Amino acid sequence: MRRAHTVEQVRTAEEAAFAVTPDGALMQRAAAGLATALADLLGHVYGARVLLVVGAGNNGGDTLHAGARLARRGAAVDCVLLSPDRTHHGGLAALRAAGGRVVQTPGPSYDVAVDGIVGIGGSGPLRPEAAALVGSLSHLTWVAVDTPSGVGVDGGLVDGPHVAADLTVTFGTHKPVHLVDPGARACGVVHLVDLGLDLPPAPVEALQEHDVAALLPQPAPAAHKYTRGVVGVRAGSADYRGAGVLSVSGAACGLAGMVRFVPAGSLEEAAPVIALVQAAHPEAVVGTGRVQAWVVGSGGGDSSAEQLRAALADDVPVVVDADALSVLEECGGVAGRPAVLTPHAGELARMTGVPREEVEADQLGSARRAAARFGCVVMLKSRHTVVAHPDGRVRVTTVGPPWLATAGAGDVLGGLVGALLAAGLSAYDAASVGSWVHGAAAALARPEGPVSAAEVARAIPELCARLLREGP
Numbered sequence: 487m488r489r490a491h492t493v494e495q496v497r498t499a500e501e502a503a504f505a506v507t508p509d510g511a512l513m514q515r516a517a518a519g520l521a522t523a524l525a526d527l528l529g530h531v532y533g534a535r536v537l538l539v540v541g542a543g544n545n546g547g548d549t550l551h552a553g554a555r556l557a558r559r560g561a562a563v564d565c566v567l568l569s570p571d572r573t574h575h576g577g578l579a580a581l582r583a584a585g586g587r588v589v590q591t592p593g594p595s596y597d598v599a600v601d602g603i604v605g606i607g608g609s610g611p612l613r614p615e616a617a618a619l620v621g622s623l624s625h626l627t628w629v630a631v632d633t634p635s636g637v638g639v640d641g642g643l644v645d646g647p648h649v650a651a652d653l654t655v656t657f658g659t660h661k662p663v664h665l666v667d668p669g670a671r672a673c674g675v676v677h678l679v680d681l682g683l684d685l686p687p688a689p690v691e692a693l694q695e696h697d698v699a700a701l702l703p704q705p706a707p708a709a710h711k712y713t714r715g716v717v718g719v720r721a722g723s724a725d726y727r728g729a730g731v732l733s734v735s736g737a738a739c740g741l742a743g744m745v746r747f748v749p750a751g752s753l754e755e756a757a758p759v760i761a762l763v764q765a766a767h768p769e770a771v772v773g774t775g776r777v778q779a780w781v782v783g784s785g786g787g788d789s790s791a792e793q794l795r796a797a798l799a800d801d802v803p804v805v806v807d808a809d810a811l812s813v814l815e816e817c818g819g820v821a822g823r824p825a826v827l828t829p830h831a832g833e834l835a836r837m838t839g840v841p842r843e844e845v846e847a848d849q850l851g852s853a854r855r856a857a858a859r860f861g862c863v864v865m866l867k868s869r870h871t872v873v874a875h876p877d878g879r880v881r882v883t884t885v886g887p888p889w890l891a892t893a894g895a896g897d898v899l900g901g902l903v904g905a906l907l908a909a910g911l912s913a914y915d916a917a918s919v920g921s922w923v924h925g926a927a928a929a930l931a932r933p934e935g936p937v938s939a940a941e942v943a944r945a946i947p948e949l950c951a952r953l954l955r956e957g958p
């Protein structure tokens with residue numbers, strides 16, 4: 487599990503660590519890790535040209551000490567001080583003693599620029615002087631120390647000039663900004679340097695491969711299809727026939743024992759949708775019956791309210807997707823049952839009356855507020871999908887190529903999450919595992935290129951088999 491802690495949690499853990507470590511030891515650990523990461527990035531240290539951009543606090547201190555380590559190994563290290571009278575004394579002395587230079591303006595070229603402007607003590611966007619300097623050096627490779635300066639650490643908010651890093655070297659633990667967009671986009675690759683901090687449970691996490699393997703449902707030796715769980719799909723309509731097929735294809739990934747498909751309207755009206763579903767998935771059973779979870783909404787059009795009411799009449803977990811999201815409140819909400827809502831930013835904006843740009847600008851806060859408001863798990867789908875529990879916990883999915891942003895991918899995901907719910911996972915696990923498997927299946931189906939929603943669905947069984955082979 488990748489764990490991200492808030493600034494307040496990190497401060498508390500650092501204070502406890504300061505009390506039992508010699509003065510400056512933690513900063514030296516951070517600086518050593520940073521210098522190693524910089525050396526790995528540079529490939530060669532001797533003769534490398536390094537620019538440090540240093541602010542007023544300990545983030546600058548880490549940066550100066552790391553610069554000193556590189557200078558001692560033969561790098562040419564220049565340093566711009568943004569707050570010369572508040573610079574970390576020990577760090578600056580170490581850099582100078584190692585042969586590093588303080589410059590007023592950067593030279594013509596560097597192999598890397600290091601952002602030591604602010605870390606967890608930062609607030610708000612870069613101030614004008616720093617913004618102008620960083621802007622003039624945007625062609626350089628940037629390494630952010632702890633966090634990219636100018637980006638919100640706890641919320642991942644980006645509301646003004648900031649550093650856009652290629653690599654972020656962070657200390658002690660991840661922070662929410664490293665996982666949650668839009669901030670995560672400014673971090674580039676994130677590398678964690680362990681400081682040996684004693685940390686509390688993390689409010690924001692990202693499942694890793696072995697976590698997903700441990701959570702995947704597996705049939706007991708004496709399983710039969712009903713003990714593995716039946717997932718019911720109420721999706722598709724005369725106008726959106728394919729959505730029914732794709733929703734069923736996600737549900738029929740093999741993680742549950744059986745799929746029931748229940749189209750809207752009479753059997754005659756639904757005949758074309760049924761024909762498509764049966765042609766693609768002859769194993770799906772058409773018609774109502776007992777299920778352990780419902781998936782409702784993709785391509786449901788005008789029938790969505792009727793379909794959602796029918797699903798909610800059963801006291802089983804439910805995935806509310808696509809068109810069903812906009813009728814959730816008129817249908818009485820999820821009424822306390824385990825449920826996953828799966829909006830993208832546009833859908834969440836409509837559900838909550840907030841402009842889409844505001845949802846996209848605060849994905850962590852938007853998903854959390856929606857989970858509290860609707861009283862269930864909310865999965866805000868995007869590049870880094872945010873799965874929020876009503877109690878405030880969050881899991882972020884960081885796998886999945888941008889090719890996954892393709893029509894119908896959401897239908898497959900809804901079906902997949904439904905299968906996991908039917909198999910007995912909690913709503914929180916089903917949503918976070920489903921989102922991870924969905925992203926990884928897209929990468930497996932076509933590692934570096936375009937992928938269709940149907941191909942993502944077809945790759946799910948092989949992806950799960952690989953996870954189970956590797957084991958937790």
Ligand SMILES: NC(=O)C1=CN([C@@H]2O[C@H](COP(=O)(O)OP(=O)(O)OC[C@H]3O[C@@H](n4cnc5c(N)ncnc54)[C@H](O)[C@@H]3O)[C@@H](O)[C@H]2O)[C@@H](O)CC1
Pocket residue numbers: 500510511512513514516541542543544545546548603604605606607608609610611612613616631632633636657
């Ligand atoms: N002290 C230590 O031994 C350790 C320090 N660490 C480092 O210390 C950092 C936190 O240090 P600090 O608490 O000193 O805080 P920072 O160095 O993150 O920044 C605080 C300073 O920046 C100024 N500032 C805040 N927002 C600004 C903005 N938008 N533009 C310009 N200036 C701004 C503040 O006035 C303050 O003086 C961590 O991010 C990490 O890099 C960690 O490595 C752990 C060990």
Ligand SMILES: Nc1ncnc2c1ncn2[C@@H]1O[C@H](COP(=O)(O)OP(=O)(O)O)[C@@H](O)[C@H]1O
Pocket residue numbers: 830867868869870871885886887888889890891892893894895896897898899924
């Ligand atoms: N830039 C991106 N990188 C990775 N995955 C993405 C990106 N944009 C969207 N996705 C994923 O693609 C899927 C799109 O689903 P959705 O928006 O519901 O599309 P549709 O309604 O057409 O099925 C979601 O799983 C989402 O997380």
Ligand SMILES: [K+]
Pocket residue numbers: 545601602603604605630631632633634635
């Ligand atoms: K920084």
